[in-house]
Amino acid sequence: xxxIPKEQHDQTPVYLGATAGTRLLNLTGPTVSDxxxxxxxxxxxxxxxxxxxxxxxxxxxxxxxxxxxxxxxLENFIKVKAVGLA
Ligand SMILES: *[C@@H]1O[C@H](CO)[C@@H](O)[C@H](O)[C@H]1NC(C)=O
Numbered sequence: 905x906x907x908i909p910k911e912q913h914d915q916t917p918v919y920l921g922a923t924a925g926t927r928l929l930n931l932t933g934p935t936v937s938d939x940x941x942x943x944x945x946x947x948x949x950x951x952x953x954x955x956x957x958x959x960x961x962x963x964x965x966x967x968x969x970x971x972x973x974x975x976x977x978l979e980n981f982i983k984v985k986a987v988g989l990a
Pocket of ligand 1: 930931934938941959960
């Protein structure tokens with residue numbers, strides 16, 4: 905809310921990808937993980953951003969998004985080009 909200029913809030917897409925803990929919860933208590941995702945969805949919809957949904961990421965996608973996030977942060981805040989995660 906603070907970092908993105910107010911006039912760009914409604915054009916800013918937001919996705920929530922739940923990770924390993926929620927993946928595990930979906931195996932042991934799918935009703936609980938569904939309730940959790942519904943609550944998170946309701947909260948995120950209350951913000952002015954363009955909310956595109958909450959879902960449980962596969963472990964493969966979690967790895968890919970983690971790699972992209974680390975490199976994005978390094979490039980933007982530390983000014984290093986790329987880091988390989990083996
Ligand atoms: C929970 O796991 C089941 C079985 O693998 C899957 O079909 C379902 O899509 C999962 N729930 C979510 C919210 O991803």
